[in-house]
Amino acid sequence: MPQTIAVLDFGSQLTQVIARRIRECQVYSKIYHYSTPAAKLREDNVAGIILSGGPQSVYAKQAPHPDPAIFQLGVPVLGICYGVQLMGYFLEGEVEHSKAREYGHGHLTIKKPGRLFAGLPKKLRVWNSHGDKLTKLPPGFRSIGTTENSPFAAIEDAKRNFYGIQFHPEVFHTERGADMIRNFLLGVCGVKQEWTTREFVDHAVEKIRAQVGKGRVLLGLSGGVDSSVAAALLHKAIGKQLTCVFVDNGLLRKGERAAVEKLYGDHFHIDLRVADAGKLFLRRLKGVSEPEQKRKIIGRTFVEVFEKSLKSIGHAEFLGQGTLYPDVIESVSIGGNPAALIKTHHNVGGLPERMKLKLVEPLRELFKDEVRRVGEALGLPREVVWRQPFPGPGLGVRVMGDITADKLEILRNADAVLQEEMLSSGYYYKVWQSFCVFLPVRTVGVFGDERTYDYVIAIRVVESTDAMTADWAKLPHELIQKISSRITNEVRGVGRVVYDVSSKPPATIEWE
Numbered sequence: 001m002p003q004t005i006a007v008l009d010f011g012s013q014l015t016q017v018i019a020r021r022i023r024e025c026q027v028y029s030k031i032y033h034y035s036t037p038a039a040k041l042r043e044d045n046v047a048g049i050i051l052s053g054g055p056q057s058v059y060a061k062q063a064p065h066p067d068p069a070i071f072q073l074g075v076p077v078l079g080i081c082y083g084v085q086l087m088g089y090f091l092e093g094e095v096e097h098s099k100a101r102e103y104g105h106g107h108l109t110i111k112k113p114g115r116l117f118a119g120l121p122k123k124l125r126v127w128n129s130h131g132d133k134l135t136k137l138p139p140g141f142r143s144i145g146t147t148e149n150s151p152f153a154a155i156e157d158a159k160r161n162f163y164g165i166q167f168h169p170e171v172f173h174t175e176r177g178a179d180m181i182r183n184f185l186l187g188v189c190g191v192k193q194e195w196t197t198r199e200f201v202d203h204a205v206e207k208i209r210a211q212v213g214k215g216r217v218l219l220g221l222s223g224g225v226d227s228s229v230a231a232a233l234l235h236k237a238i239g240k241q242l243t244c245v246f247v248d249n250g251l252l253r254k255g256e257r258a259a260v261e262k263l264y265g266d267h268f269h270i271d272l273r274v275a276d277a278g279k280l281f282l283r284r285l286k287g288v289s290e291p292e293q294k295r296k297i298i299g300r301t302f303v304e305v306f307e308k309s310l311k312s313i314g315h316a317e318f319l320g321q322g323t324l325y326p327d328v329i330e331s332v333s334i335g336g337n338p339a340a341l342i343k344t345h346h347n348v349g350g351l352p353e354r355m356k357l358k359l360v361e362p363l364r365e366l367f368k369d370e371v372r373r374v375g376e377a378l379g380l381p382r383e384v385v386w387r388q389p390f391p392g393p394g395l396g397v398r399v400m401g402d403i404t405a406d407k408l409e410i411l412r413n414a415d416a417v418l419q420e421e422m423l424s425s426g427y428y429y430k431v432w433q434s435f436c437v438f439l440p441v442r443t444v445g446v447f448g449d450e451r452t453y454d455y456v457i458a459i460r461v462v463e464s465t466d467a468m469t470a471d472w473a474k475l476p477h478e479l480i481q482k483i484s485s486r487i488t489n490e491v492r493g494v495g496r497v498v499y500d501v502s503s504k505p506p507a508t509i510e511w512e
């Protein structure tokens with residue numbers, strides 16, 4: 001086991017971001033419950049402790065407090081935000097309770113770089129979000145940095161290797177924050193950088209094996225990045241004990257099912273079952289044109305088909321899921337937020353409880369870009385690892401209004417042309433999403449000598465970093481022209497192509 005940094009979690013949403021920054025330094029960390037006994041940390045031989053932030057006041061009735069003996073372990077401690085107030089509280093400084101939170105940018109002036117701020121400029125913009133404030137240093141400490149609002153924005157006890165920072169070094173808004181964490185890990189704790197993606201994979205494989213034993217794991221494979229990486233990782237860990245289920249809902253893009261069968265079945269030799277449910281989905285969707293209604297039908301039918309195929313596979317104890325850390329945050333904290341709604345389709349709801357399945361979620365602590373690196377390390381091809389997002393309801397929300405097999409066919413053919421051109425021009429990997437939308441509007445045109453009266457395809461290409469906001473992509477005119485003429489020439493039923501020049505907000509990325 002590599003050297004471990006313990007992150008004690010006092011309830012901050014940023015705890016996982018701290019863990020991520022540590023991973024970025026190629027150091028292994030483990031998140032512990034805030035009340036973990038010091039003896040346990042000693043037993044785990046931790047090389048350093050980071051106290052996370054937290055929403056509480058140290059004086060609150062329910063305030064999470066650590067085992068005070070952690071300060072006697074003889075290992076370095078870094079307190080962040082709430083963590084520094086805990087140091088003040090437990091090491092005999094003074095902490096002032098404040099009802100108002102200080103929130104936003106501050107300016108740090110480094111007075112003494114010491115080991116924590118080694119190599120950093122004297123003045124840095126930092127990000128604050130705290131209520132209580134340290135007002136008197138604990139004995140043995142000195143201030144090493146100030147902000148406009150605090151003479152004790154950064155403190156150290158170099159003898160005991162205790163450090164505290166009032167602001168959040170883990171967020172991007174804090175300039176050089178990652179270097180502060182790096183300095184703590186390498187300079188103060190003296191750990192080696194040996195935790196790489198390879199290491200992560202090996203460790204995850206061991207963990208999966210330990211959890212699953214000889215049991216059987218079922219996994220719903222969508223073909224997207226998360227479930228693909230989860231499948232490859234589970235397969236590496238438990239081989240034939242994994243069975244994947246892919247639901248063909250009839251709303252997939254051209255060649256999608258064949259690609260999944262080829263990669264997972266032929267290449268990885270994963271036990272892959274395909275539920276052929278296109279007809280059922282189309283039957284249920286017949287005549288339905290309201291977008292949320294369509295989503296509901298697709299979601300419900302998906303769960304039903306998925307559950308049925310799991311039952312037909314036979315007994316299993318575990319359900320694998322490609323849950324990532326941002327999904328975990330969404331589902332616990334942002335009730336009612338549309339971002340949380342996005343996942344409803346993939347969320348198999350009460351299924352694990354109903355079928356008495358235990359969850360195996362090997363990517364639960366990772367962020368998307370880390371999952372992509374894991375995918376690469378597992379040998380997944382670029383077009384899977386760097387695939388653009390695709391909504392769960394698939395082409396169902398890209399055919400405007402009611403869905404028919406004919407409309408789907410037109411959309412599929414047009415979309416295939418677009419993807420081909422995006423890939424061959426290299427733009428596919430430069431944009432966030434690129435897709436076609438079927439508009440059930442017929443317009444007049446001429447083809448040869450004949451008058452035509454055909455449908456419209458809209459092209460939607462956007463740039464974004466998180467899908468919360470997006471800009472329409474300024475593709476070269478020649479490329480748009482090529483896509484347009486190929487679609488009108490090659491796809492029967494399309495007489496006109498339009499390019500969507502709306503940004504989000506106010507438009508959403510998908511049209512429905």
Ligand code: XMP
Nearest residue numbers: 342343345389390391392393467508509510
């Ligand atoms: P919007 O259209 O809301 O999309 O700007 C933001 C991101 O979410 C995707 N999206 C969905 N994903 N089920 C999904 O799994 C859905 O119902 C859904 N609707 C939108 C969309 O492709 C974009 O990446």
